[in-house]
Amino acid sequence: MTTTYAALLRGINVGGARKVPMAALRTLLEGLGYGDVRTHLQSGQAVFSRGHGDEEDIAGEVARAIERHFGFGVDVIVRDHAYLEAVAGACPFPAAGLEARQLHVTYFSAPVAPDRFAGIDGAAHLPEEFRLGDRALYLYAPDGLGRSRLADQLSRPRVTEGLIATTRNWNTVLKLVEMTRGATEAAG
Template sequence: MTKKTETRRYAALLRGINVGGNKKVPMAELRSVLEGLGHGDVQTYLQSGNAVFTSAKRDPAALARELEAALEAHFGFRVACLVLDGPRLRAVAEACPFPAAELEGRQLHATFFSEQPGAERFAAIDAAAFLPEEYRLGDRVLYLYAPEGLGRSKLAEALARPAVTKGIDATTRNWNTVAKLVELTSATG
């Protein structure tokens, strides 16, 4: 009797692709790259670099490095990737300090980090100067409430400065996308 290898569902979040004609990564090719790495049940969500897949591997950081190398080999440019499993995404959603159910998806965002940024990175940001926009730092995630949306957010600009992000891979998703990725990584079968 052969023991079946148990798989886990993951979401891969690619940073900075398909924006303004730069770093074009067609979703069909992204699916193909993931399948070529041996992952199963591959599907993409939107055109902005969200993919869900199953893998028997258990190290999200190693999966991210493997995907980055495969994408660079395939496309010829580096794409920063973060890989999160379903429980991690659910934990991010459950820990949201803002009333997500009461807000429009465009008003709430999560910036996922490859590692926990220290509080000193945010010391120069005068949060009161950006009200009613607000942010809260969580476990390798930053929650941003931007009532007018990300495109008009001055706080988002401040949070994207090199003093905050240097040396850490980070990628942002609106709350609608976060909720959908939680759903997709929670699916069975």
């Protein structure tokens, strides 16, 4: 039985640094024995199928292969279709009524305790808001991520220390659900 996964690479192809061409990434993943490999955008999303395995082990395998091939380390989070779909379905904000630039999901490598956010005064950042989910954080930023003061607070070391955290806009969240669904149905 195969499982369909998405690999979320953190901090590649930003401002011309840490370049990972998507064609080379697809070839690299195929070389690891992954099937149905596809990528989305240049910002580091790959979808693939393989026999069911531990997401952390797969992420480590992908990260090591990228470092060997490209010569620099990249943080990688791997999640299966069921998880991605559950995160999209659990959105606490009215996603259908918002622009994709207003809604983001930060995926974490492990569960995050709410006390990490204790020092953030939510009322001081309104109308921006955030909510915790399952190894995910939902951020509503009406003026977009680039202008969000709350996003800056949420990315501070006291929140992210010891974790991999990578953020995607709502369009990408939904696209990854769609891409992994399609591959899951084809593999099933």
